[in-house]
Amino acid sequence: MHRTYSQKAQHILTFAQRLQGGGVERAMLRMADGWIKAGRRVTLVLGSREGPLASEIPAGIELHELGDGRHSALFSLAPHVGEMGPDLIFCPGNHYSGIAALARLRLGADAPPIVAKVSNALVRPEQGPVTAWGYRRWLRLHPLFLDHVVAMTPAMAAEAVAEMRIPAHRVSVIANPPATARADATPVAVPEGLYIIGVGRLEPQKRWDRLLAALPRLADQRIKLLILGEGAARPSLEAQVAAMGLGDRVSMPGHAGDPLPALRGAAVAVLTSDYEGVPGVLREALLVGTPVVSTESSVAVREILASPDLGSVVGREDGDALVAALDHWLAPGRARPAPVIAGGDPIGEYLALFDSLVHAQTKSQP
Secondary structure: OOOOOOOOOOEEEEEEOOOOOOHHHHHHHHHHHHHHHOOOEEEEEEOOOOOHHHHHOOOOOEEEEOOOOOHHHHHHHHHHHHHHOOOEEEEOOHHHHHHHHHHHHHHHHHOOOEEEEOOOOOOOOOOOHHHHHHHHHHHOOHHHHOOEEEEOOHHHHHHHHHHHOOOHHHEEEOOOOOOOOOOOOOOOOOOOOOEEEEEOOOOHHHOHHHHHHHHHHOOOOOOEEEEEOOOOOHHHHHHHHHHOOOOOOEEEEEOOOOOHHHHHHOOEEEEOOOOOOOOHHHHHHHHOOOOEEEEOOOOOHHHHOOOOOOEEEEOOOOHHHHHHHHHHHHOOOOOOOOOOOOOOOHHHHHHHHHHHHHHHHHHHOO
């Protein structure tokens, strides 16, 4: 371990499996870019750069590619940490917390502080009793290998304290950096006329089948649907579109490098997930003044949609409520919300947290 035990987090190491277009990885790249621009050294240990987010790897990052996109490839993180000697490890989301645990176990007392972001709900109603029991036990191990947890909203922080049994002083609330327009992104071809939009991976968690099922029940049968994202559920979703005869109303062109223009042009943005953390697409839609309809997929959803003027929240399995909410926002003359501009300085807040943890560990060294 070649660590300098500096007084600040001058060298931050983070890691990811692939760059397939998930919100966790996109936020991580956005934060890494901010940290680099603030004068910090950032190393990314990456299983494989495959995926559309490869174009968003920030200039100046020190990329250590493993050449293996499997999750298990990251089991080797500890030796890389030992070789590179970072001041701090940043775990970008729940999907990666097992990697952080293994790194802590292998590094022992030589481990730098490990900070993890809560990226998905910690209470999962869709889980069966046995799975939920095991998940709760796993969460309660997190305080043993994480020095600090970052939640993106107060409600998510409270959920982390309750479910992980972690002391509140080891949990901070820091939002993701806001989305910005990307001039280098390929423009998205949007449908003609009124359309609703979904943005997110085509994965079972997102439950786009619910949105497809709602489309033929809308009062206005001219409404089109645009879903931006890619994933393993594409074949089943395409089969559903064909079976329902919706081919002329639904388009799924794949990943979008910059979804903001398409969100701005939509009548409504829709999220139909079983579970989420703090869904960035809701904030992105509100940023451009587009109302939102979302399932109650996270405790953060009602924090984001703090006013009925911004959108509607419906039950996960309530198809009638989903249709009614969409019809409400699609009604002719319905007022759109004023753009909601995010405040704060997430990059600076993260760095202040990192510096405090590194400083505290340095003081404790003999």
